[in-house]
Amino acid sequence: MKKIFSVSGALSIAYFIGSILLLLGLWSLVSAFTGQEIPGPAATWTVFYEMLQDPFYDYGPNDKGIGIQLWSSIKRVFSGFFIGSLVAIPLGLLMGASKTGMRLLNPLVQVLRPVSPLAWFPLGLLAFKASEGATVFIIAITSLWPTLINTAFGVSSIPQDFRNVGKAFGFSTWKYLTKILIPYALPHIITGLRLSIGIAWMVIVAGEMLSGGIGIGFFVWDSWNGLSLEKILSAILIIGIVGLLLDKLFNALQRFVAYEGK
Template sequence: MKKEIYKKILFPLIVLVVLIQVWSGIAAMVEDFPTPSDTYIYAFGGETSDGDELEGVLSDPFYVENQDDKGVFWQIVASLERVFSGFGLAVLVGVPLGLVIGMSKNFQYAFEPFIQIFKPVSPLAWLPLLLFVFQDIDATAISTIFVTSIWPIIINTALGVKNVNQDYLNVAKVLQFSPIEKVFKIILPVAVPYIFTGMRLSLGIAWLVIVAAEMLTGGIGIGFWIWDEYNNLSYHNIIIGIILVGIIGFILDVIMGKIADYFDYRKKM
């Protein structure tokens, strides 16, 4: 067990060292490309290689200058609010629809072609149309997240329903369960692990989409903040933003993974 823990710590550290070396190599070849050391200073503050004293982006992430000028913490919070709003709507619509599709062949025949058509459509394709419809930054971002993250929930929920053992359904017939009783007592207990797998995938897509959506819609949010730093030629801050997006995405995935494991009866057997 201890050996496994050491490996989980040591191997990522080795990869991190390699990545930093590759990063340093790119910085040496590309003029004005941010170095790892300067990026660290831009993040936490200190003296740069040019002799400039800087206050890092992460040294005061909670500042609020005005409505449009806020610290990176508030940028992340604004993005997460949009993500969970769109994700929540996707869950509310996707789970019932997935249950119905999984339980009824007719609904499956009706919806499956449209799911397969719309599932691969890029969020950037939806964004202009939704912006035209809603004329609002938040509503556009939320609806874009909803329409692009709902598909894994529908597909995995339907898959969970189809994996219900036919013997269980026969028992439900013998006991004369109502459709609601059959869903809550037979289908959902089996389908829940699949539903949470779909939700985990959906949340990852939602966090992925929000960065692109905010870059194009503007306002406050980590995506717009990265784009704004690009316009200001602050390439160090772009890298900091990329790392923050990755860390937040990793944390969200770990949390959803833990929740999915908790509700997965297969791991408790």
């Protein structure tokens, strides 16, 4: 209770409110400058409120509520993120623990890391024969790199004294992994996961625009085809809010791990 009503807590709330007011002010200026061609906050709120009245309606393949669209996107994001993490963490551990692994895999990472998710999409379609699998594929392949790189850095930065302790006590490989390597590298791994989930959430919009069907990205594209800029802006707000919540979730996990490591 003391933390909630502390000065720092009050300042955080004040800064957050200030940020929202700044956003609304800039948004209103842009709307006025474009002659209301870009809807302002009030017009967007009216449509946004209507969307929230029945977010889970289902009137057919191309007419579903924003709640269904959002949930579909979240499932794809976490599927791709989970698959990417399963690849990234073991490879990062290998690269960080082995100079040979680093020299062998690092050039491959640097070549593949900058590739756009849109470039991966045709390969995903070819491999999985369906847009759903292709979308999950591009999320996995583009979101794994921050986790891989941060994991490798965390493992490679383990102090030599820690390694010597393991050798002095005759730790087995498993005991060294669970008692020294993973605990020390865990904060770096969580940092990588935090960055990766942000990338995964950004990629989903582009992926669903290409794949169609259900999802927040398809909703944006469909709203554009329907000339509803208010719906597009509402979707952008939802995307931003969900991204903020995901970042806060991993930030809390990062703080917990950092605290445990002290």
